[in-house]
Amino acid sequence: MKTVQRAAHTAEMKNGNAAKAEMAQEGKTLVRHSMVYGLGIILNRLIGFIMIPIYTRLLTPADYGTLELLGLSTDIIGMVISVGIANAMYRFYFEFEDERERNAVISTAFATFGGIGLLCLGLLSLATGFLSRVILDAEQYASYFLVALTSIWFLTVVQMGFDYLRMRQKSVLFLIVSTLKLLLALGLNIYLVVYLRMGVMGILLSTLISSVVMTIVFVVPILVQTGPHISPSIAAKLIRFGAPLIPANLGSLIVHASDRYFLKYFGDLHQTGIYSLGYKFGNLPNTFVTSPFMQIWTARRFEVYKKPYAEEMFGAIFTYFCLLITFVGLGISMISREALEIIANPSFWDAHQVIPIIIFAYIVFSLHNHFNMGILIEKKTHYLAYINGSNGIVNLVLNWFFIQRWGMYGAAYATLLSFFYKVIVTYAVSSRIYPVHFEAGKVLKIFLTAGLLYAASQWIPAGPIYVRLGIKGLLLLAYPVLLWFLGVPGPEDRGQILSFARSKLPMWTGLGVRT
Numbered sequence: 001m002k003t004v005q006r007a008a009h010t011a012e013m014k015n016g017n018a019a020k021a022e023m024a025q026e027g028k029t030l031v032r033h034s035m036v037y038g039l040g041i042i043l044n045r046l047i048g049f050i051m052i053p054i055y056t057r058l059l060t061p062a063d064y065g066t067l068e069l070l071g072l073s074t075d076i077i078g079m080v081i082s083v084g085i086a087n088a089m090y091r092f093y094f095e096f097e098d099e100r101e102r103n104a105v106i107s108t109a110f111a112t113f114g115g116i117g118l119l120c121l122g123l124l125s126l127a128t129g130f131l132s133r134v135i136l137d138a139e140q141y142a143s144y145f146l147v148a149l150t151s152i153w154f155l156t157v158v159q160m161g162f163d164y165l166r167m168r169q170k171s172v173l174f175l176i177v178s179t180l181k182l183l184l185a186l187g188l189n190i191y192l193v194v195y196l197r198m199g200v201m202g203i204l205l206s207t208l209i210s211s212v213v214m215t216i217v218f219v220v221p222i223l224v225q226t227g228p229h230i231s232p233s234i235a236a237k238l239i240r241f242g243a244p245l246i247p248a249n250l251g252s253l254i255v256h257a258s259d260r261y262f263l264k265y266f267g268d269l270h271q272t273g274i275y276s277l278g279y280k281f282g283n284l285p286n287t288f289v290t291s292p293f294m295q296i297w298t299a300r301r302f303e304v305y306k307k308p309y310a311e312e313m314f315g316a317i318f319t320y321f322c323l324l325i326t327f328v329g330l331g332i333s334m335i336s337r338e339a340l341e342i343i344a345n346p347s348f349w350d351a352h353q354v355i356p357i358i359i360f361a362y363i364v365f366s367l368h369n370h371f372n373m374g375i376l377i378e379k380k381t382h383y384l385a386y387i388n389g390s391n392g393i394v395n396l397v398l399n400w401f402f403i404q405r406w407g408m409y410g411a412a413y414a415t416l417l418s419f420f421y422k423v424i425v426t427y428a429v430s431s432r433i434y435p436v437h438f439e440a441g442k443v444l445k446i447f448l449t450a451g452l453l454y455a456a457s458q459w460i461p462a463g464p465i466y467v468r469l470g471i472k473g474l475l476l477l478a479y480p481v482l483l484w485f486l487g488v489p490g491p492e493d494r495g496q497i498l499s500f501a502r503s504k505l506p507m508w509t510g511l512g513v514r515t
Contacts, residue, residue: 056345058193061272071148074151088241089105090302094303121150121153128146147204154211188209246385247385249388252388254391260275273348274351277348278358281359285328285363286366290325301376318443327480329450330479371427442490460472
């Protein structure tokens with residue numbers, strides 16, 4: 001009997017060790033690909049930040065507000081005409097093991113979007129004057145909308161090409177293509193905006209030209225590789241899966257974008273431009289952490305959930321995701337004022353007032369990517385439509401009451417409260433379908449520590465900018481140190497971290513550090 005028990009115990013330990021090893025390997029895979037994808041995404045979006053010193057000197061806040069409203073309006077249109085094809089492509093690609101069937105998913109997705117998108121945009125091109133009059137109060141901007149609408153089709157096609165690389169886990173190729181896209185867009189921006197002084201139209205044309213070139217040199221080879229394996233049955237599945245995501249995504253976009261429209265309505269394009277710059281900075285944690293992470297995790301989680309250690313893995317990943325995004329958000333919040341003083345025209349400096357609020361809002365928002373696991377795994381995407389639709393209504397009501405009273409502050413707090421609503425409801429619904437264990441104690445320590453350090457940074461007296469940046473830098477470095485002593489990470493993770501550090505830094509071996 002004892003022999004049987006001992007054998008069972010040994011088998012259990014082996015299985016546990018195997019699970020831990022597999023989890024460690026999964027973590028390494030996520031970190032490796034996320035870092036590469038992160039750099040690729042940063043390169044894709046870097047053009048907007050590289051050009052900020054130029055935009056804020058060659059464009060007025062009103063011009064910046066015009067550009068923002070154009071971009072948001074075409075994003076909404078693009079979201080509708082895409083019929084959720086990109087999200088559906090992710091879900092059904094991994095339904096198949098055969099390469100030909102997977103290629104059929106890709107080819108069918110491109111063909112389905114291509115046809116629907118061209119038809120819809122062709123009809124919308126007849127209404128550019130109306131869109132210009134309603135959104136920008138002047139029909140003279142109709143040409144802006146025509147260029148932006150044309151760009152959205154090519155941009156979506158290019159984005160689907162990047163999605164294909166992520167599904168294939170071609171992170172290095174993703175980085176190479178992103179770099180080429182950045183260089184092309186940057187060169188066009190400098191030529192059209194700085195040299196030819198074409199203003200907003202120059203920015204729009206640079207986007208159109210770069211997206212057309214990328215479609216030809218990047219997407220066409222993918223379509224040649226996958227072949228013309230178009231399947232009507234797969235197209236129907238893609239649309240059935242993706243269509244419910246349209247109201248869901250629209251509801252989400254309302255929360256992300258409607259505040260700019262309300263600011264324009266209750267204020268003017270000048271205030272909208274200043275707030276838009278602050279919003280761009282506030283969205284940086286999403287750009288630097290959430291987006292890169294989701295590039296690999298969107299696909300990987302559908303494989304991980306089948307594993308016996310899935311629940312523990314999801315919880316651990318959530319904890320370290322919170323740690324990383326809070327660290328990045330804390331750093332940007334602390335130095336936002338100094339950053340604007342360095343890179344922006346003084347007419348834009350007031351944007352720093354809303355940046356910390358928006359950063360906190362986007363940290364809260366990022367949590368829903370972990371809380372919605374059950375909804376996506378069980379393919380109950382109609383719940384996302386209900387959640388995001390109701391969230392959009394909540395946001396519209398908050399924007400209406402907050403913005404007319406408190407302007408930019410009202411817009412920022414309406415966004416924060418809306419994101420809290422979405423995360424809470426998503427967790428309540430999804431946890432009933434597929435409950436995930438979260439390390440609540442560690443997560444609470446992460447957020448409380450970040451909050452206290454940010455509060456401390458606000459007590460730094462006025463002085464030379466380099467002194468302020470130095471003190472805030474020290475406060476930021478204290479964040480991981482404090483978490484270490486508070487037990488985040490845990491004992492096992494600390495041992496792995498120190499072992500890794502010793503392997504990379506041999507001089508640590510002689511320091512007498514014990515795990």
